[in-house]
Structure formats: C-alpha cells, structure tokens
Amino acid sequence: MGSSACDTDGPEEVNCDFDLQAMRTNYAEELIVPKLEQWYTSTQLLAAMAAQYAGAPSEPNLVELRIMWYASYRSYQSVCAFGFGPGIIEGLAFREYINTFPTNVALIDGYLVSGTVDATINPNASVGYPALEYLIFGPIGSSQADVVAAYTTGANAANRSAYVVSLANRISAIAQQQVDGWETYKSTFINSTGTAEGSTLSLLVNELNYDLEILKSFKFKIPLGKFNGGVALPNQVEGYYSGATASLAVDQFNALRAIYFGVGLDNSDGLGLHDYLLCLKAGQDADGLLADAIANKFQDMEDAMLLLEDPMSEQLISDKPTVDAAYLQMQMMTPLLKSEMASALGVQISYQDNDGD
Amino acid sequence: MIMLTTWVKKASQHMNRQVDIAPLAVLRILFGVMMLLGTLRFMTYGWVNDLYVLPKYNFTYYGFEWVKPFGETGMYVVFGFMALSSAFIALGFMFRASALVFFLLFTYVELIDVTNYLNHYYFISLCSFLLLLSPAGKTFSLDGKLFPNHRIATVPFWSIGMFRLQLGILYVFAGIAKLNYDWLILAQPLSIWFVSFREVPLVGWLFQLKETAYVFSWAGALYDLTIPFFLLWAPTRIWAYITVVGFHFITWLMFPIGMFAWVMMVFTWVFFPIAFHRKLIDEIWKVLFGDNNRLVEKSPTSRHFSPKASVYSYLHSFIPLVLVLFFAIQFFLPLRHFLYPGNLFWTEQGYRFSWRVMLMEKNGFAQFKVRDPESGKQWEIHNAHYLTPQQEKMMSTQPDLLLQFAHILDNEFQSIGIANPIVTADVQVSLNGRRSRPFINPNVDLSSVKDSWRPKTWILPYSSEL
Numbered sequence: 001m002g003s004s005a006c007d008t009d010g011p012e013e014v015n016c017d018f019d020l021q022a023m024r025t026n027y028a029e030e031l032i033v034p035k036l037e038q039w040y041t042s043t044q045l046l047a048a049m050a051a052q053y054a055g056a057p058s059e060p061n062l063v064e065l066r067i068m069w070y071a072s073y074r075s076y077q078s079v080c081a082f083g084f085g086p087g088i089i090e091g092l093a094f095r096e097y098i099n100t101f102p103t104n105v106a107l108i109d110g111y112l113v114s115g116t117v118d119a120t121i122n123p124n125a126s127v128g129y130p131a132l133e134y135l136i137f138g139p140i141g142s143s144q145a146d147v148v149a150a151y152t153t154g155a156n157a158a159n160r161s162a163y164v165v166s167l168a169n170r171i172s173a174i175a176q177q178q179v180d181g182w183e184t185y186k187s188t189f190i191n192s193t194g195t196a197e198g199s200t201l202s203l204l205v206n207e208l209n210y211d212l213e214i215l216k217s218f219k220f221k222i223p224l225g226k227f228n229g230g231v232a233l234p235n236q237v238e239g240y241y242s243g244a245t246a247s248l249a250v251d252q253f254n255a256l257r258a259i260y261f262g263v264g265l266d267n268s269d270g271l272g273l274h275d276y277l278l279c280l281k282a283g284q285d286a287d288g289l290l291a292d293a294i295a296n297k298f299q300d301m302e303d304a305m306l307l308l309e310d311p312m313s314e315q316l317i318s319d320k321p322t323v324d325a326a327y328l329q330m331q332m333m334t335p336l337l338k339s340e341m342a343s344a345l346g347v348q349i350s351y352q353d354n355d356g357d
Numbered sequence: 358m359i360m361l362t363t364w365v366k367k368a369s370q371h372m373n374r375q376v377d378i379a380p381l382a383v384l385r386i387l388f389g390v391m392m393l394l395g396t397l398r399f400m401t402y403g404w405v406n407d408l409y410v411l412p413k414y415n416f417t418y419y420g421f422e423w424v425k426p427f428g429e430t431g432m433y434v435v436f437g438f439m440a441l442s443s444a445f446i447a448l449g450f451m452f453r454a455s456a457l458v459f460f461l462l463f464t465y466v467e468l469i470d471v472t473n474y475l476n477h478y479y480f481i482s483l484c485s486f487l488l489l490l491s492p493a494g495k496t497f498s499l500d501g502k503l504f505p506n507h508r509i510a511t512v513p514f515w516s517i518g519m520f521r522l523q524l525g526i527l528y529v530f531a532g533i534a535k536l537n538y539d540w541l542i543l544a545q546p547l548s549i550w551f552v553s554f555r556e557v558p559l560v561g562w563l564f565q566l567k568e569t570a571y572v573f574s575w576a577g578a579l580y581d582l583t584i585p586f587f588l589l590w591a592p593t594r595i596w597a598y599i600t601v602v603g604f605h606f607i608t609w610l611m612f613p614i615g616m617f618a619w620v621m622m623v624f625t626w627v628f629f630p631i632a633f634h635r636k637l638i639d640e641i642w643k644v645l646f647g648d649n650n651r652l653v654e655k656s657p658t659s660r661h662f663s664p665k666a667s668v669y670s671y672l673h674s675f676i677p678l679v680l681v682l683f684f685a686i687q688f689f690l691p692l693r694h695f696l697y698p699g700n701l702f703w704t705e706q707g708y709r710f711s712w713r714v715m716l717m718e719k720n721g722f723a724q725f726k727v728r729d730p731e732s733g734k735q736w737e738i739h740n741a742h743y744l745t746p747q748q749e750k751m752m753s754t755q756p757d758l759l760l761q762f763a764h765i766l767d768n769e770f771q772s773i774g775i776a777n778p779i780v781t782a783d784v785q786v787s788l789n790g791r792r793s794r795p796f797i798n799p800n801v802d803l804s805s806v807k808d809s810w811r812p813k814t815w816i817l818p819y820s821s822e823l
Contacts, residue, residue: 016565017565018555020555020556021556193556193557194553194554194556194557195552195553196553217739221737221739226736226737227736227737227739228736229729229732229734229735229736230734230735230736231734280552282790283787283790283791283792285791285792287792290792293792331724334722335721335722335785335787335793336793338720338722339720339721339722339785339786339787339793340720340787340792340793342720343549343718343720343787343790344549344552344790345552346549346550346551346552346553
C-alpha cells in the first residue's frame, strides 16, 4: 500500500529512500486531525441530544440520544490510539476519562442519590461513554419505556438527567481539548525526527501497540475469562448495556489497521508504517517480508472478527470458540507489532541506560 | 625448563619492580569522581525508585537468591553511602575502608536484579575490587596528610599493570565477541539501529546506506581487538587515545549508554606513561597548594611500598594469588559458552559477564499460562501485573529469567490455593531483525524445572545460520 520511493534491488539490500517527514505529515493531516475533528463534531451533537433528552425525556428523544451516543462512540474508536501530546491530560491518556469500562454501576447509582453528578470530578470508572450507556440503556432487560420512566417519575430523576448532560458535556469538552491541542501540537508532531522515547515514530509505534493491547486485553481477554481461570465474564465487555460490543471492537480494529497502513479518514492511502517497513525490507525470510506478514495477519484478524455477533456478551456464552478465535488472531499479531516492527524501526521502549545486552 | 624459569623470574621481577605511585593516585581520583557523579545521576533520575523500590519481584543471580533489596529508605541509604564512599575514594580518606564499602555496596546493588545487568556495571565492580587491593590511597590523599608515616612514593608495577590488564580483557573479549556472522557478514544489529539516524542533520544520508553499518561493524571489531595494544605501545599511544575519545564519544552520541563512554575515556589514562601522571599530580598540586609539599613525597626513593609485619601484611601476601584467580576467572567466563550446545545469542547460556556489548537486537513476547490440573482451570498471565516494563522486556528473551518468572507464578498460584500449578509459556523471539520464532518448548511445565548450569533442553533449537 502507499507510494514509496524504494530501491527494488536484491533482497539483502536495505538502502531505501523514505520520506519520514511526509509520513508524519500524512498521519497528522489525513488521519489524526480529521478523525479528532470528526469525533469532536459527534460529541457536540451528543451533548445537544443529551440536553434535548434531559429537557424533555421521551422515547423519541431517547432513541435520538442513543443513536448519537452510538455514532459518537464509534467515532471515538478511531481516535482512542492517540493518547499522546494533547492526548495526555493530567498525566493520563484521555481515553481513561472517556472509555473506562466496565463502568462502576454502584458508584453511579450512589451519585444519583447523593446528587454528586459532576462528570468533571467523578472518578474515571463512573464517567465517559460507558457511564452514559448505563444511564440511557438502563440495567440489562430495561425497555425504552422503563428508561424514560426513570427520568420522569423515577427516584432522583432530576439528578439522572443532570448527570446525562454532564457526562456528554465532559466528553465533548475533552474532544475539543484534543482538537484545540493539535492545532499547536501538529507541527511538533510533524517535525519530531528520530526514534528516541517521545519522538513521533516512537509514539506512533508505542500507541499502535497499546491500542492493540486495549482491543485484545480489555475487550476480549478479560471477558473471555483468561485472567479468571477461563470462566467467561460477559458483563466485563465494552458496550454491555447497549449490546454493541462486537461492532465497537470491529470499529477499533479498522482504525488500528488504518493507522498501520497510513490510510486517511477519506480513505486516501498515504505513507504509513507499512510503507516504511516495506521500504526497509524488514524481516525478510523465506515467506516474504514482515510487512506482508502483518498485512496478512490483519486480514486474519478481520476474518475472525467478522464472525463476532452483537450482543457479544451472549456470544461469549453461546459460542465462545468464535470469540476465542478472534482473540487468538490478536494474540498472534502482538509479536509482529510489538517485537518485530518495533525492532525493525529502531523504536525502543527504553527507560534506563543500556549497553544493548 | 630453565628457559621457562628464567622467564617467570624475569616477569616476576618486571611485575614487582618499584615505580612511581602517581598513576594510582590519578586513577583513584578519577574513579571516585566518576562514581560520585554516576551515583548522584542515578539517584536524581529516580532510578533507585524505579529499579529497586517499585519492582514487586526480583530476578536473582544463580547462587545469589538471598540478595534482597532493602526497601525505599534502605536503598536510598545504600546509595547515599555509595556516593559518600566514592567521595572518600577520590579524597583518599580512609581509602581501603571506603573502597571496600563501595565495592560491597555497588556489587550488592547489581546483584539485586539480573534484569538490570549491564557489562559496564560489572566492569565497575571489578575495578573497585582491584582498587581495593591497590595502595592507591597512600599519596596525594587525606590519609597521607593524616598519617604521614603511611605515605609511600613507589609501588610495585603490578598494582598499575592490573588495571591495564583489566581494560585489555574488556576490549579484547568485546572484540572477539564481535567476530560472528551477524556482526561481520550481516552488519547486524547496527543496520537495524542505524534506521534511527536517517534524519540526523548533515549525516543522516550516511545511515541510509547499508555500507555505513558495515564500516561501523568492522571498525568497531578492529578497535576492540587492537586498542589495548596500541595504547600500550608508545609510538601509537597518542593516536590510539584520540581514537578512544572519538570512538566512545560517537557511541555516546548514538546510544543510551550513559556514563560508560566517559568512564572509558578517563580510565584509559592508566595506559599513559608514569611520568605523565607524575607531572599531572605535581601540576595540580601547584595550582592547589603552591609549592607547599606536605602531602606528596618528593623523594620517591626513600619509602617503598613495604607493608610492616601485621595482619595487614599477612593479607597482603595473598594478593598475588587472589589476582591470578581473579583474572583466570575472567578468562574463563567469556569462553564458558563453548560448554553449551546451540547458538549463544539464541540460548544466552554463558552470555553474561563476557563483554558482549551491543551485539543483539533481541525482542520477545511471552504469554505465560497457568493451569490447575485438579480443576482444569487455565489462566493467561498479564506479565505487567507482576513485572516492571524493564523486567518484562528482559525476561521475555532470556531463558533463565523466563524460568524464574515461571517459579514466581508457581508460588503466586500456590499461595491462592492451587496445589500443583502447571506453568507453561508461549514465547516468540526475534533476533537481529529476523522474523520471530518459538523460543522455548510451550509444553514444558516450567514450574517443575530447576535452574542449573546444565544446558536448558527446553530451549527450542535455532535452526539458522549464524
């Protein structure tokens, strides 16, 4: 993929002329900034729908809010990897404030009673899309009418409405912070050379890996019960109350793949990590290049993930091997991106001095 | 036979001939100052906390499992005393005791966790041990001022020569280690690492050429193999030293090797002529104290290094034996890998303590699994839950550390009531830019494997040229 000016000499030849500046520019201008802007727009609409619903709780308004919540959550999946630069807020990646799941239902229920409904100060496990989801979809089995009733005649209805608005506003404020931050950060990002810790390439590679880790560990490994002796934990999935688990995971997967290939928001295929690996002819062996192996593994991942079904919390019980198979592909991708790609691009996770041994 | 005896006699005379003590004083001061700076740097970077306080578990050296960290306050006290003893070494105050304290504390700290192993830390331990044996505190020192009777002007040549030998061993074995297929024929891992420098202003284009990695690889091997000899030989010495400075400065620019480069640039002064050190000391003396000469013995012939009859001199009689053993071990360690089957870089059996510096880009991914045979339950392990990033990185590519982690997990699961946990690991390792491949047998229950010096049969063979 992508147009790269590479030598096409023998396989052992690694001389290659690659425009890293152009690659960083592509990432900033075609991927990161447009996706953040798209996400910010979606959060503004989400905040508007939340206000509309809180002002007049009704089933039609609830449906509109839910649709916007889903659209905005999907949009977020394509930016969750950008937890650096402006993406660090008070020492934490912004995703912590946006998508900490499973949300803490007991905390939230407590807030509704006590009236502590300020999303800007409540802990991360009680804010963001997952908290909002719990409030607008209700406990599993709630009908739309049940949910609306909680906002009209239910106990603490006013607090409930206020928290919905506060949560949506908080998400939107953070999205705006990202967009604003990138206006100045963009040139830093584009002009940061080298591979040292904190350089653009190091951030991209590290965040890509962390993004895969989020997908693999939080969205699959934990619900599959891999840390739990193998007992599935369906209520640990992302999108538990809406049932959108698999769709959201596929969205994140697509975003991750787009980052690797350098594919922009408008599907323009610019210079990306894949092109750089190709140019370097990294990891050449009898079966081809590392870049090809990664591309193939993305295809395997996609094939496996397309068999996932919503609500995945039910599929985890009814058809666990299918979910397990998707996880296994992610697991097989990990050494490719974490060991081999990082090595080939000279990116190290270096916390102390080392002498290379 | 007579020839040999004559030779030994001559060598012994050569080693025991009395020479000016000045080089030892210079080395002592340089060592003390460098170690003081290094220790303070280590503390201010927060590494005491990162490496010795934060880790929940430590990877221990075989036979040193009993070495444990002291906790936060304790570790800062250790580093505080390390800094203090460095300063005392530089000042020559209670020199032997200070050198002993430094050697013990530094070595203790290094023994806490294998994942912090660096060849240059090993080098510092060895050097501080040699310093401890030398009479380096007996001139140009506070001890000399406080106890003028203990001042000496000359020392047997071996007390200087042993430092030259130590540096020679480091360089030559580092050079021999570079004589391998990856380094010489593939120019790896430098080819991979040079990818990082493609955008450096002015010289970036050089690092886009494969040839550059070859030039650096071959030049680096040649440098290591020959530099001690060029430093020893008077006609080449000055050029050799300029090369030393250039080489270490460039490596310092390129790689995160911290103080090592600067340590080597000053320690190699020990190859300079004795007269150079004498002149240096006299000049510094003049600057500091004018012509007042109470600390330095001006008439070197009068007092030799000849310990009086005491416990001390009794100990002294063992020094030659200690030194012979000390260096014999150092000749054996880098060669011990020949006792093991398989590719050294892959298995790392006999890898440490051998001056193998910057030879590998090795990266791994280890998925441990714990199974309870009674209930059939299986857990996948999140390494970061137990280990720091540095520990996880090191553990993922080194078989003995993988085994230690398996035992950590074994203990952990036993403590939560699993009587006989079965611990296995899927490990994928990539070496010097090659595609990753399975590293150890994923079916072996590591919890039942005991570490030893025997070959680890559960390491999968590395079926490739090297």
